[in-house]
Amino acid sequence: MPEALDPTPYDALLLLSFGGPEGPDDVVPFLENVTRGRGIPKERLKEVGQHYFLFGGVSPINGQNRALLDALRKDFADHGLDLPVYWGNRNWAPYLTDTLREMAADGRRRVLVVTTSAYASYSGCRQYRENLADSLAALRAEGVEPPRIDKLRHYFNHPGFLEPMIEGVLASLADLPEDVRDGAHLAFSTHSIPLSAADTSGPAGEHGDGGAYVRQHLDVARLIADAVRERTGVDHPWQLVYQSRSGAPHIPWLEPDICDHLQERHAAGVPAVVMAPIGFVSDHMEVLYDLDTEATAKAAELGLPVRRSATVGDDPRFAAAVRELILERAGTERGQAVAPCALGTLGASHDVCPVGCCPARAPRPAAAGADSPYA
CATH class of the missing domain: 3.40.50.1400 (Rossmann fold)
Known part of the structure; x- marks a missing residue:
């Protein structure tokens, strides 16, 4: 048996992704979710959706996330990391709010989030954090006490x-x-x-x-x-x-x-x-x-x-990197001296997004940052 690895204070990992349609009837509703608030006519969305219709109306991203979930769970089990893995999307099922509700019902109190975006940007980081804040607020409005959320650092140079x-x-x-x-x-x-x-x-x-x-x-x-x-x-x-x-x-x-x-x-x-x-x-x-x-x-x-050339996908080395990042962040949260793993000239990214990081066009609450309204 592998030696048990300590993820405390965390009791779950959330894989947070963009989401995508899984059939022709999903394409326009999915694009309506992506473009909500922009006033784009349905006919224009049908034009945009032609890329999806060329592939049977199915985005490959959900299937690839399922494969990554399997890779993460296998890696954790093989290395003695007892940490359940959940999956939520911004724009399609399984929706983020539903997943956080499930996690709360399962008694998860401190959750790490890894997004399927490796770099800093509004759309690649802060917008995910805004979606998290929206979902946390929605659960509180329902009378559900959600878990505390932290986000893994950017892993582009791992x-x-x-x-x-x-x-x-x-x-x-x-x-x-x-x-x-x-x-x-x-x-x-x-x-x-x-x-x-x-x-x-x-x-x-x-x-x-x-x-x-x-x-x-x-x-x-x-x-x-x-x-x-x-x-x-x-x-x-x-x-x-x-x-x-x-x-x-x-x-x-x-x-x-x-x-x-x-x-x-x-x-x-x-x-x-x-x-x-x-x-x-x-x-x-x-x-x-x-x-x-x-x-x-x-x-x-x-x-x-x-x-x-190939993307990373569900490569076992990427799953191992996520495990290493979890243990790195967990050790930091426990007050241990941790040497983050990063290649190149930029060093390891920040654990907590600072105030002013990747600002939105219009200010909105964002979770898992120095400016988060939620502890």
Whole structure:
């Protein structure tokens, strides 16, 4: 039997994710949840939903979260960590409020949350914290005393997140024809966000010129490119690029777009490109459509060989990283001296989001932060 690991003061882990439709009839209601309050007509949502309809109306994210839940539970059991794992979504079943209600009924009093977003940004961190605050307030309004919520730090530079991506890039390079392999360019891709959101991402001291969002992605890209060079002996040129822009055209977003980048690289004579979706934990719709469908079609039109490397998904090393992060945070909460595990130049991220971190356009309560209304 493995030695029992101590997660106290925590008595549960909550996997918090975005959610996605699981059939054609779910697509428009799901998009209504995502865009609530923006006044977008249903006909426009049907147009937006075409990406989902191409895949039978099913987003892969829920299935991938189920696989990650299985990986986490197996890793915890194999290593003697007695910590139940729950799952809740922001925009589709199982809904976050329902899951927190279940946790309260099960007697869970102190909960750690891990989100399926590795980096600092409003949409990748604070919005999840706002959703948590909304759900906690809803339970209190019902007369239910919810558990106390803490959130695991950003894990973008944890080796258990990085190593599967490094291996994914190596596998994609190996899959390219030999005559173009050594000259291949690495395009590290992440979700584009408005420049205003990027510039104010992370703690206030890191705001400006892309903020923590861009700096964290650049650090990950450098770490992967350096590891690829060390393991292959080839120094592949690389760039951070963006995808999945969804905002109004007059609002500036992070660029270059992946398709524009492929066209520019082809014009510059690059013989091949590996697209590495470092901004995504799993192969959800933005990866399947924007990279595997749209960007791959653009590359075919150009006659440019491309490969798309794997995301982390339910890799056992990622599950192990979550376990290590739980024990790290638990030890810190118990007052122990803990050496956080992080690679690169930025060091370990903060445990508690400070005041002014990734601010919203309009102030809203957010849980699990220094400015949280809930202890």
